[in-house]
Amino acid sequence: MxxxxxxxxxxxxxxxxxxxxxxxxxxxxxxxxxxxxxxxxxxxxxxxxxxxxxxxxxxxxxxxxxxxxxxxxxxxxxxxxxxxxxxxxxxxxxxxxxxxxxxxxxxxxxxxxxxxxxxxxxxxxxxxxxxxxxxxxxxxxxxxxxxxxxxxxxxxxxxxxxxxxxxxxxxxxxxFRRVKLDEVINYLAIVAKSENINISPVAIKAIAKASKGHLRDSLKLIDQASLLNAEEIDPIDPGWIWELSGTIPEYELLTVVENIIQGEIKGNLGILQDWIEFGKQPVTIHATLVSFLKDLLICKIHPDGKHLTQLEEDTWSELITISQSWSINQIQSAITLLMSRQSIMKDEAAHLWLEATLIELVPPTPAPVENTQPWQNWETYKDALYWASKKLPHLTQNEISDLWEKVTPINGKKALAWVKAINSLQKVEMKKA
Ligand SMILES: Nc1ncnc2c1ncn2[C@@H]1O[C@H](COP(=O)(O)OP(=O)(O)OP(=O)(O)O)[C@@H](O)[C@H]1O
Ligand SMILES: [Mg+2]
Ligand SMILES: [Zn+2]
CATH class of the missing domain: 3.40.50.300 (P-loop containing nucleotide triphosphate hydrolases)
Incomplete structure (x- = not known):
């Protein structure tokens, strides 16, 4: 039986x-x-x-x-x-x-x-x-x-x-505590082995994450996944796990965050619609977005703080790039906006609220093409380097860092000197082209 x-x-x-x-x-x-x-x-x-x-x-x-x-x-x-x-x-x-x-x-x-x-x-x-x-x-x-x-x-x-x-x-x-990710992963690997379930370590990790420390949920998920995989031709795919568990894969969250920066409202509404159609609950979507933005904030403040989150390695490195285009303030206000909608996520119209919120998360006016005081958004010198790398894409990171070392502050202000230097270099480049 x-x-x-x-x-x-x-x-x-x-x-x-x-x-x-x-x-x-x-x-x-x-x-x-x-x-x-x-x-x-x-x-x-x-x-x-x-x-x-x-x-x-x-x-x-x-x-x-x-x-x-x-x-x-x-x-x-x-x-x-x-x-x-x-x-x-x-x-x-x-x-x-x-x-x-x-x-x-x-x-x-x-x-x-x-x-x-x-x-x-x-x-x-x-x-x-x-x-x-x-x-x-x-x-x-x-x-x-x-x-x-x-x-x-x-x-x-x-x-x-x-x-x-x-x-x-x-x-x-x-x-009793929620069981730690590592412990769940180890346990599932043991169960999978003794049950002869053909599942990759990545899929096991996906299950462990999706079940958030509730061991019963993790066993139910691996059970469901192995039934889906009755033919056992290929190992269980992590994608199925996301589907089965109703959780949202990290690469989709990355796209949402990128869309917010680029003002791609339509793209995000499309993603939201897909989630809802696939049966993901507004409460889950909302909580996942909040948690992902919190991870983005951690990434912005501690670029070497991956261990403080449960994100995958490659998600983290993409977040590091993305975080350059957000200021700490922007991330915090996005979280505040989302949190202010928390209580209505169980409403019947919750998906509409989510749509509205995703639209509001995009800043109303696109950033001015030529910002004369770009340093207003900089929090560390790395932001200055990143800004320069966008203006002078042909330079390597090392070349840009070198330049940064060499620039002499104007009236004690390095950022001002930097902007002038980079702008004039950019003009030179444009003339060449
Ligand atoms: N700490 C654990 N160690 C090993 N297996 C566990 C553990 N927690 C849960 N499980 C697995 O999940 C199943 C359900 O666990 P259990 O009934 O003890 O949970 P519970 O804390 O009483 O949950 P609930 O609050 O939902 O009643 C167990 O039969 C076992 O397979
Ligand atoms: Mg019980
Ligand atoms: Zn006995």
Missing amino acids: YQPLHLKYRPQILSSVIGQQHIVDTLTNAQALQKIAPAYLFAGPKGTGKTSTARILAKSLNCQSSQEPTTEPCGECNSCKGITVSSSLDVTELDAASNSGVETIRELISTTHFAPVEGKFKVFIIDECHALSNQSWQALLKTIENPPRHVVFVFCTTEVNKVPETIISRCQKFD
Whole structure:
């Protein structure tokens, strides 16, 4: 029977949980020291291992291969097997999203007084616990504060801000993180290998990026991609990944940014239309644009700051060129403009707002042909060099740098001297031509 990868690869022991080292270490130590808390709170983004870890904890507490809680549940005994298929008599899993009412919780509490049947603990895993009603929390409060010795609660949630403070303060809280890009890439490579999935490292990286640290999403994507590639003639193409994940490839973002500089409004509206037609959500498009402009800003301020972004090498080098034509101010106002539209990206008319915003991002008047004070837009001497390289395209970068060294400031102003020098050189060139 076909089993989806994200279920097939659910970690069964703590050491297989990826990217949550701080949690794995703390839980391992707690078990070694036999320090079991009556209530745990697992908080963090979707698909990062909360439910999996809760089940592992339950197995560790109840594994029949050991007298005490063990960091290595056997996976073979009745208790371990029961937990894997959610049929253990001592482990209750409740999805609070569909059972938020106080009646369910009262019933659950009433069972806490019975001794466990086959294991040592009765474990209650309350998933999506932020959905519980106020009354339900009230009902739980007393039990959590003073639980029978054999009872352990594990609350899991993606929205810890909705969990009452009184509960949080009575739980041992663990913050799950989004898994780092490198760790996702390594993990996917291992899964692809053991599943014989024909996929290139570039496509794996595309999946890892698209899933933004949510490991479940990354496994689902690689699963989908491998189904598309059932013939297995060619390795899975990164382009498919962008399509499947609804994310936007970097080269398209580069084009949008270039179009903004060149005043190519039509080009950008065309790209936007394609995105929408291919089912990309305005919210996603908006967030992607903001994030890309932030990367452009980083690039402008720290040309060697690629590691601060998740961009590809070649995208970064193109951004370095593009960033010469934007001032820090321009980039910042573009981001501010986009951010001011954030709240309407879930509107029905969001795509129209996006169109309007893309038009507004293009400066209204084209830059004057002969700007007499071009240095107004320069922030470092590199901008001056770049400006000169546009005027004197036949010169190499080295020749231009040389010139820069040689130019003597006028009244202490090098930029002024530079502009005069370059302009006169340009005139000479034009006469020659
Ligand atoms: N940290 C992780 N290490 C290894 N696999 C993981 C990890 N996080 C998620 N996975 C994979 O994703 C699947 C779903 O994970 P899990 O159910 O534990 O996520 P969750 O944090 O409870 O998500 P949700 O908030 O959506 O319920 C697992 O079966 C496993 O394949
Ligand atoms: Mg879960
Ligand atoms: Zn066992």
